[in-house]
Amino acid sequence: MVDEMGDPRRVPRADPGARRIAGGRPEVARRPQELAGDRRSSQEIAGDRRRGPRAAARSGACDAPDAGLATDRGARRRDAGSIPAMIPLARPALGDREVDAVAAVLRSGMLVQGPLVERFEALLAERCARRFGVAVSSGTAALQLTFRALGVGREDAVVVPALTWPSPAHAAAELGARVRLVDVDPAEWNAPPEAYAKHADAAAAVVIDQFGNPARPPHFEGPVVEDAACALGSLLASGRPCGSLGVASCFSFHPRKILTTGEGGAILTDDEGLAEELRSLRNHGLEGPGRFRRPAANHRLTEMQGALGVEQMGRLDDLLARRHTHAVALRDALEGHVELQVAAEGARPNHQTLGAILPEGVDRDTFLERLRELGVQGGRLSYALHRLHTLPRPDESLEVTERVVDRGVALPLFPSMSEAERRTVADAVRSTIDTLRGGSDATQGGASG
Structure with missing residues (x-):
């Protein structure tokens, strides 16, 4: 059949126990835990779909701008100890397995929600x-x-x-x-x-x-x-x-x-x-x-x-572990230079963003420009919604939000970060802050984890 968006798809004959979901696609009533327990790769599932519904049934198949981003796959092309011209804020963890998985879907012909x-x-x-x-x-x-x-x-x-x-x-x-x-x-x-x-x-x-x-x-x-x-x-x-x-x-x-x-x-x-x-x-x-x-x-x-x-x-735990290692090292290296986010007692963050509040007297725009000159990308941390003119201004004070927004910056952190990149980020942040605070004896080197 051809759906309303013009995407060709074959619809298998439904089993007697199957139900139909929105869109008319037959769906066997299986719990998320059962679907999650299917450990075949995405290429194998896409291949079953390409071979047809009977093959799929036999094998148990179940149905902000990107500025500053670089892919994990591209990063691996450089030498292990080298540092790129600009260390980005984020580097998506995309490699050959993701490329192969997408290619398998394209070959299968099943492109929409399957x-x-x-x-x-x-x-x-x-x-x-x-x-x-x-x-x-x-x-x-x-x-x-x-x-x-x-x-x-x-x-x-x-x-x-x-x-x-x-x-x-x-x-x-x-x-x-x-x-x-x-x-x-x-x-x-x-x-x-x-x-x-x-x-x-x-x-x-x-x-x-x-x-x-x-x-x-x-x-x-x-x-x-x-x-x-x-x-x-x-x-x-x-x-x-x-x-x-x-x-x-x-x-x-x-x-x-x-x-x-x-x-x-x-x-x-x-x-x-x-x-x-x-x-x-x-x-x-x-x-x-x-x-x-x-x-x-x-x-x-x-x-x-x-x-x-x-x-x-399939590799979420590894991505989280590597991100945690880098976050701990960077937080230790930056202690005393910036104010960092604190987790509630007993909570465990995933360190999705390394946010920092700059000291009083350090201009954020100047800090980010100096950081960029040292080969490190930074960015504004977040937004104060009452300043966007798209919502009514509240009656109550939002002074903490304003403080975080006015002095907050986001710093590079991603799973594939090398130790050399980590040291460069930490050294660049510390030396820039020391310079902008007027410290003539600023230490620009030193171990940073």
């Missing part, structure tokens, strides 16, 4: 201790569809931390909701639990694991949406994974995230009815062949992106 997307959803749900996963086209789409599925509408209030990329606030505002901004904790950079208490009448509250730092559960009785865009692999203070908080959690797979599918996102939930509504909303509002539940757009993930996600989930 078995690899479904397996990716299952792996995410299993990792985050959730029952259901729904992959979508971006992290922003994940927030938009979640609010819509929860029934957030015009004049409803939604509580959002003021320190963040605009997506959670804009996703609510697009539905006509009134966004209430709350300030963040000066050490954790997440909204503290008590900040939500006076908004008991709100329709929903957003909790953000800022830069992968696990948030504390809010004092809020209504629906809580966890914006875990940066937090895959982080652990809450309770020991549960980030992504397990609230009625739904939203992820992003932008190239600067822990795991990337280029663009892409996902929603995880334990509510089966909510999961079904989200699947419909991501696929034009379909609930079955020719049956539309409500007007909706196309937010599906492609099968190429699903292949990338499956491959990267």
Whole structure:
């Protein structure tokens, strides 16, 4: 058949126990844990699809600008001890396995939301201790569809931390909701639990694991949406994974995230009815062949992106371990020069972003320019939503948010970082700060881990 987007696909004859999901594709009712337990590679799954539905059934197959990014694959072409002309903020961990996985999908002819997307959803749900996963086209789409599925509408209030990329606030505002901004904790950079208490009448509250730092559960009785865009692999203070908080959690797979599918996102939930509504909303509002539940757009993930996600989930623990090693070394090397984010007691961050607050008297723009002259890219850390002129200004003070935004910078951190790159980053940051503070005896070298 040819679907409404013109993508040719063959639809296998459904088993008697199969059910149909939005879009009319037969789906055998299998739990995420069963799908996650399918340990075949993405190339093998794509190959089964290419050989046809019978072969697939026999083998158990189941259905911010990129500035400063360099790929892991390209980085391996240089000598192990060399340093590139510019150390980027992030370097996506993409290698030959990802290239081969995408090529296998292209050869299969199944390009739109198929078995690899479904397996990716299952792996995410299993990792985050959730029952259901729904992959979508971006992290922003994940927030938009979640609010819509929860029934957030015009004049409803939604509580959002003021320190963040605009997506959670804009996703609510697009539905006509009134966004209430709350300030963040000066050490954790997440909204503290008590900040939500006076908004008991709100329709929903957003909790953000800022830069992968696990948030504390809010004092809020209504629906809580966890914006875990940066937090895959982080652990809450309770020991549960980030992504397990609230009625739904939203992820992003932008190239600067822990795991990337280029663009892409996902929603995880334990509510089966909510999961079904989200699947419909991501696929034009379909609930079955020719049956539309409500007007909706196309937010599906492609099968190429699903292949990338499956491959990267297979080495997520290794990526997290390497990122942790670099983060610990850099934090130790920068101690006393910058102010760093602090995790809540018992929480374990994934170190998605190495954020730092510059000392008083150090101009951020000058700091970033000097850093660049030393071959190290840096960037602004985040945004104060009340300054963007897209939302009403709040009545309460947001002074912590403003301090983090005005003096905050993001520094390079990625799994494939070499020790030489790590030393260069640490030395560049320390020497630049010492120079800008007027220290004539600034130490520009030294071990940095």
